[in-house]
Amino acid sequence: MYRYDEIDDTLVRERVEEFRGQVAARIKGDLTEDQFKPLRLMNGVYLQLHAYMLRVAIPYGVLSSDQLRMLAHVARTYDRGYGHFTTRQNIQYNWPRLVDIPEILDQLASVEMHAIQTSGNCIRNTTTDPFAGAAADEVSDPRPWCELIRQWSTLHPEFTYLPRKFKIAVTGAKADRAAIGVHDIGLRLVAGENGDIGFEVHAGGGQGRTPRVAVKLRDFVGQRDLLAYLTAILRVYNLAGRRDNMYKARIKILVESMGADAFTEAVEDEFARLKNGPLTIPVEEIERVAAHFLPPAADPRPVAKSADPAFLRWKAHNVKPHKVDGLRSVVVSLKPTGKTPGDASAGQMDALADLADRYGLSEIRVTKEQNLVLPHVAAADLADLHAVLAGLELATPNAGLASDIVSCPGLDYCNLANARSIPLAQAISKRLAETGLDEPAGELTIKISGCINACGHHHVANIGLLGVDKKGEEVYQLTVGGVADGQSAVGKILGPGFTADSAVEAVLTVVRVFTERRTGAETFIETLGRIGADPFKEAVYAD
Amino acid sequence: MQIEATCETARSAEAPQVLALPPDAILEDIANEIAGVERIDIHFPSFKDGRGFSLAARLRERGFEGELRAVGNLIPDQARLLKRAGFDRVAPDQSGQAERWNAALTAFSGDYQPAEDKTEPAFARRARKTRAALADALNADYADRPAREVLAAALDRFKGRIAVLSSFGAESAAGLAMIAEIAPDTPVFFLDTERHFAQTLDYRDALVKRLGLTNVKILRADRDEAAAEDADGQLWRRDSDACCALRKVRPLARALAGYDALITGRKRYHGGVRETLEPFEFDGVRIKVNPLAGWSREDVQAVFEKLDLPAHPMVEQGYVSIGCWPCTAPASPANVRDGRWRGQDKTECGIHQPLAAGGQGGPLL
Numbered sequence: 001m002y003r004y005d006e007i008d009d010t011l012v013r014e015r016v017e018e019f020r021g022q023v024a025a026r027i028k029g030d031l032t033e034d035q036f037k038p039l040r041l042m043n044g045v046y047l048q049l050h051a052y053m054l055r056v057a058i059p060y061g062v063l064s065s066d067q068l069r070m071l072a073h074v075a076r077t078y079d080r081g082y083g084h085f086t087t088r089q090n091i092q093y094n095w096p097r098l099v100d101i102p103e104i105l106d107q108l109a110s111v112e113m114h115a116i117q118t119s120g121n122c123i124r125n126t127t128t129d130p131f132a133g134a135a136a137d138e139v140s141d142p143r144p145w146c147e148l149i150r151q152w153s154t155l156h157p158e159f160t161y162l163p164r165k166f167k168i169a170v171t172g173a174k175a176d177r178a179a180i181g182v183h184d185i186g187l188r189l190v191a192g193e194n195g196d197i198g199f200e201v202h203a204g205g206g207q208g209r210t211p212r213v214a215v216k217l218r219d220f221v222g223q224r225d226l227l228a229y230l231t232a233i234l235r236v237y238n239l240a241g242r243r244d245n246m247y248k249a250r251i252k253i254l255v256e257s258m259g260a261d262a263f264t265e266a267v268e269d270e271f272a273r274l275k276n277g278p279l280t281i282p283v284e285e286i287e288r289v290a291a292h293f294l295p296p297a298a299d300p301r302p303v304a305k306s307a308d309p310a311f312l313r314w315k316a317h318n319v320k321p322h323k324v325d326g327l328r329s330v331v332v333s334l335k336p337t338g339k340t341p342g343d344a345s346a347g348q349m350d351a352l353a354d355l356a357d358r359y360g361l362s363e364i365r366v367t368k369e370q371n372l373v374l375p376h377v378a379a380a381d382l383a384d385l386h387a388v389l390a391g392l393e394l395a396t397p398n399a400g401l402a403s404d405i406v407s408c409p410g411l412d413y414c415n416l417a418n419a420r421s422i423p424l425a426q427a428i429s430k431r432l433a434e435t436g437l438d439e440p441a442g443e444l445t446i447k448i449s450g451c452i453n454a455c456g457h458h459h460v461a462n463i464g465l466l467g468v469d470k471k472g473e474e475v476y477q478l479t480v481g482g483v484a485d486g487q488s489a490v491g492k493i494l495g496p497g498f499t500a501d502s503a504v505e506a507v508l509t510v511v512r513v514f515t516e517r518r519t520g521a522e523t524f525i526e527t528l529g530r531i532g533a534d535p536f537k538e539a540v541y542a543d
Numbered sequence: 544m545q546i547e548a549t550c551e552t553a554r555s556a557e558a559p560q561v562l563a564l565p566p567d568a569i570l571e572d573i574a575n576e577i578a579g580v581e582r583i584d585i586h587f588p589s590f591k592d593g594r595g596f597s598l599a600a601r602l603r604e605r606g607f608e609g610e611l612r613a614v615g616n617l618i619p620d621q622a623r624l625l626k627r628a629g630f631d632r633v634a635p636d637q638s639g640q641a642e643r644w645n646a647a648l649t650a651f652s653g654d655y656q657p658a659e660d661k662t663e664p665a666f667a668r669r670a671r672k673t674r675a676a677l678a679d680a681l682n683a684d685y686a687d688r689p690a691r692e693v694l695a696a697a698l699d700r701f702k703g704r705i706a707v708l709s710s711f712g713a714e715s716a717a718g719l720a721m722i723a724e725i726a727p728d729t730p731v732f733f734l735d736t737e738r739h740f741a742q743t744l745d746y747r748d749a750l751v752k753r754l755g756l757t758n759v760k761i762l763r764a765d766r767d768e769a770a771a772e773d774a775d776g777q778l779w780r781r782d783s784d785a786c787c788a789l790r791k792v793r794p795l796a797r798a799l800a801g802y803d804a805l806i807t808g809r810k811r812y813h814g815g816v817r818e819t820l821e822p823f824e825f826d827g828v829r830i831k832v833n834p835l836a837g838w839s840r841e842d843v844q845a846v847f848e849k850l851d852l853p854a855h856p857m858v859e860q861g862y863v864s865i866g867c868w869p870c871t872a873p874a875s876p877a878n879v880r881d882g883r884w885r886g887q888d889k890t891e892c893g894i895h896q897p898l899a900a901g902g903q904g905g906p907l908l
Contacts, residue, residue: 007653007665018650022620030643035618038591121591151655151665157627158600158658161593224801238597273604276800278657282670283704283803284677 001062001363002147002292004112011154012109015116019043020102042122042160044115045101049415054093054101055118056108060128060146060170061089061366065353068364070111072349078104083349085334085342087406087457088167089127089366090118094413116154121162123153123234128170129177130367133293134329134375136321140189140197142172144290145226148281152227159234163241164249166234167206179368181205181213181488182460184251185233190220198222203233204255204263207454211490212252215260217267223286225271228279232270236263296361299326301380311386313439314397319382328379330360331399332372332389338430340422341407342370351392359385368457368484369406371399402444402511403432406457410450410467411474417450419467419474420500424448427504435508440515444524445484446507460484462524463510464491465503476503480510480536481528489525494537506540513539544626546644547634563614566594570601577602580609585630587615596628603629603659619643623650629659671827674803678825685822691721693822693834694806698726701804701830706730706760708795708807708894711747712865713855713879716754717846718808718835723754729806731759732798734894736790738779738867742856749853762794779869783884787892790867795894804830807895810838813864813879815890831895840876866892 004012019039026036040046044055056071063071071091075083078100079093086092096104108114117124126146133141149168153159159166169183180186186202199221205214221229237251240258255263306312320329332352334342344352352372356364359381360374367373377385389395398404405428408414410421425448432438447461451468458464464479475497482491498506513536518527528536560581562573566588570577577583583602585595599611612632613625619640625633626648633644657664663671681700685693698705707722709715709731722729733747751759764773772778772789779786799805810833811820824831835843847854857865861873864880874882880890 005669007668010652011655014651018620018647021646021650025643030640031618035590035620039620121593148666154655155624155651156656157624157654158596159593160624161591161596161621235597235601239594243592243594278664278667280801282666282674284670284673285666288669288673 001064002059002143002289008151009109009112012112012114012116013106015043015114015155016102016105016109019105023098023102038120038161041120042117043101043105044118045098046119047415048094048413049411050413051095052098052101053413054096054104054115055086056091056093056113056115057118057125058090058113058366059150060126060132060143061130061368062132062143063364063366064111065356065362065364067111067113068349068353068356070108070113072346072353074104074107075349076346082343082345084340084409085344085366085370085372087342087368087370087408087455088125089130089368090125091366092409094409119165120160121164121166122160123156123162123166123168126150126153126168126170127178127183127368129173130365130373131177131320131329131375132172132365133295134320134322134324134327135173135175135177136323137175138173138323139191140172141290141293142170142178142187142189143293144286145187145189145199146170147289147292148226148286149230152230158231159238162234162238163243164246164251166237166251168230176485179457179460179484179488182207182211182457182484183214185230186214187226192220192222196222199226199229201229201233203267204252204260205488206250206252207457207459208250209247209452209454210250210252211454211459212256213488213490214252215255215263217264224281224283225275227281228274228277229267229271231279232267232274235270236266240266295324296327296376298324299378299380301326301378303379304383306383308383310390310395310397311383314386314395315382317397317401318395318399322376324376326379328377328382330374330377330382330385331367332374332394333396333398333404334371334394335398335404335429336393336396337403337433338426341405341425344372348392348394351388352394355385355388369399369404371404398438400443401438402441402446402463403429403438404445405429406445406447406461408449408451408455410448410456414450414455416453417467418452418469419450419476421448421450421456421465421467424465424476424500424504427500428507431504431508432511435512437508437511437515441511442521442523444511444514445482447482457484458482459490460488461491462528463507465507468497470497474500476500478503478506478510478540480533481525483525492533494533495541509540510536544622544630544648545632546622546641547632564598566592566598568598570598570605577607582610582612583607584612584614584634587613587617589616590618590621596624599625599629600659619647622647627654627656627658627660627662674830675825678823678830681823681830682821688822690718690834690838691725693832694718694721695725697804697806697823697830697832697834698722698729701832704802705804705806705832706732706799706802708732708734708805710734710808710866711743711750711855713858713863714810714843715808715855716750716852717838717843718806719750719754719756720846720850720852721834722806723756727755728758729756730802731756732795733759733761734791734795735761735763736867737763738786738790738869740857740865740868740871743865746853746855753853760798762798764790764794765797768793779867783870783887783889784893787894792893799829802829804832806832806834808835809833809895810835810843812839815880826895840879 025031046053084092128142168185169178170187171178172189182205188200201218202214318331361376365373405425407421407425411417445462447457448465449456449458460482466477478494479491483489562580563584617635820836872882872885
């Protein structure tokens with residue numbers, strides 16, 4: 001993985017000192033709350049319902065074991081002993097004190113971590129495939145490009161006060177596991193005509209209250225031109241994006257109002273001026289960054305056959321193919337039955353860091369599904385690893401299944417939320433276990449957002465729940481048919497809303513109808529396409 | 544960057560040479576108003592409204608060299624971003640925070656992005672070090688190797704980002720023949736100063752055909768620049784350096800954008816600054832490859848004879864180094880550069896001068 005050089009290290013430490021000064025200025029009264037707010041947000045500090053919340057960046061979801069131990073230390077020392085992994089591959093702490101935050105950031109800097117631009121109207125953490133550098137279907141490793149984008153976007157002189165937040169996703173594999181269709185910019189690594197690797201560029205996607213699938217701007221941008229092309233897109237957006245209405249300020253609204261063709265033309269015009277200029281990435285820098293992401297060595301050790309049903313079930317769902325012989329990627333589920341999706345205790349984090357050292361080349365990934373991944377594990381070690389994970393309550397065999405529920409923090413923590421999300425996730429998870437529907441349903445996505453900002457990605461769930469406030473009551477809308485990865489699609493509302501309890505049963509009913517009506521190995525989307533929404537609707541609204 | 548105590552004066556001073564721009568200004572629509580303006584004030588209605596940063600960067604990129612002032616609701620924490628976006632002055636609504644403004648200017652010692660303050664971004668700083676080390680390493684490996692090996696190594700190492708610079712002069716055919724043999728599609732730049740001897744142009748065309756070079760690029764001065772700087776075509780008489788800059792240095796700099804290495808035909812025996820020439824040379828921006836650095840006049844002659852290469856028609860008239868007709872004279876084979884800019888202190892046109900890192904407006908590397 002990437003390691004800081006002196007330049008990176010200095011910048012992050014200077015940033016800590018800058019924020020320390022800003023906190024002092026706020027306390028002294030030199031900064032008003034209105035002035036302080038965007039500054040604290042760009043250092044990951046939110047004011048939530050009960051306390052400040054700190055969101056720490058996990059750049060493109062990649063962690064070393066030492067970094068995970070530091071996250072455990074922060075959870076134990078400054079929070080209530082746990083952290084919450086988010087749908088944007090970051091981690092949040094819900095209970096730190098403002099005065100402690102500069103010190104937390106200082107400690108994070110010691111392991112090459114920061115909270116820079118994890119909030120605010122700026123370019124956020126770039127996200128990617130959690131199996132990057134390991135996936136068997138990878139065209140090219142996206143991580144070097146994520147790191148180059150991270151550096152370019154950090155403290156950008158032009159793009160720190162954008163109309164609204166800005167999210168970039170990169171995928172390097174044939175199967176898109178980064179949901180590039182629902183990001184402000186989505187990049188797909190592709191091979192060009194002469195075999196050179198470059199980028200297919202999409203822009204204008206997003207979730208929130210106006211979900212849109214991105215439009216393709218270009219089939220191919222050369223590697224060295226990437227930053228010039230991104231600058232062109234951001235510049236058009238920064239100048240022309242709406243600032244009068246925060247709900248219409250995302251780039252998706254601009255792309256839609258200008259029209260894809262006019263927007264593309266404006267970007268191309270700007271790019272023509274920037275191309276071959278100072279933003280051209282030197283080949284040496286591409287080589288330098290890429291050298292941090294070399295593939296691991298093959299592991300030729302023989303694999304003993306196991307007959308343990310628990311192990312086999314876990315292996316079937318949580319173990320993924322690897323591009324290197326003798327290696328596998330392991331999904332560590334943070335979705336045990338009835339628990340909060342994405343939460344990990346300090347003890348679990350420490351234990352997993354040790355397991356990563358022992359079995360996984362000291363590397364851990366965070367997924368947008370709020371799980372963790374050990375990307376490089378020897379097939380020969382899987383059984384041993386499984387045994388230890390099971391003892392830590394980290395071996396739930398449900399990666400990609402219905403009970404692998406994604407949920408935002410909701411009204412339990414968030415001051416934007418209209419409704420609770422976590423208790424519904426917990427209840428659905430329990431009911432799936434009780435009814436035994438999890439396994440027969442196969443791969444199926446359920447995602448819950450407590451408000452229209454859609455942090456729980458409900459729009460792109462096969463089955464989505466959205467909490468809304470209806471005259472003081474928490475009401476849930478049920479959507480079906482959303483897809484996050486690959487051919488992104490936005491789910492459609494099935495019918496009238498539900499109370500919390502009936503929403504849980506409605507989700508169960510949809511899963512049950514699917515298991516009854518699917519033929520062969522159909523996915524939920526295929527069955528829905530074949531039979532339409534009516535059979536689901538009739539069953540859900542029957543009583 | 545200058546911090547003004549208050550913006551009161553800014554708002555009242557509507558001198559004709561000052562243009563006040565709202566944040567939604569569209570540069571394409573006001574191009575005429577900008578011409579000749581000494582200062583542009585860009586208004587920030589709120590410190591959260593970042594359009595002014597892009598406006599400033601765009602103005603600078605499009606060549607505005609006057610003063611840029613940020614006016615309005617700005618906070619000290621933005622000082623460094625404003626400076627990097629191209630502002631020279633700031634006149635904030637809220638006065639009395641000079642200390643915080645100045646502290647914010649120096650809060651960071653380095654930057655990731657290239658910007659209008661023209662500091663070297665991290666990627667360029669790293670790559671410059673790597674490239675300098677690469678030149679040293681290549682020299683250690685190839686110092687005593689034959690020209691052909693040096694050339695082959697360079698063409699391979701910098702594939703797709705290397706070009707050749709040729710004057711199609713007295714000695715050029717020897718090196719070009721070698722390139723034609725290894726990689727005939729290598730871009731060959733020829734600076735057409737429109738002051739060349741007719742014989743040079745004929746010789747160029749004949750040689751390209753004979754050697755089978757397939758990618759010759761003719762570079763000329765920018766039309767507008769030439770009209771402005773050399774309307775009567777006599778610039779060479781008044782200021783030969785300015786003429787070289789217009790017709791050679793700048794056209795080459797533009798053409799080299801995207802190239803990381805340039806092959807030249809320079810040789811140590813040419814004398815002057817060339818006496819210490821090594822096969823690989825880092826000029827602060829790119830690698831110059833001088834495969835023939837160690838060759839003598841006799842070595843060149845031997846290749847001409849062996850390959851039966853045609854000689855430049857002016858060689859037999861006593862020209863040993865051939866440039867533009869106004870500034871080239873015959874010279875003694877012992878001091879080949881003596882015939883160039885005769886009577887002046889000048890022996891080089893400037894295209895081979897080392898560049899400051901980040902100079903020339905092209906890619907930083």
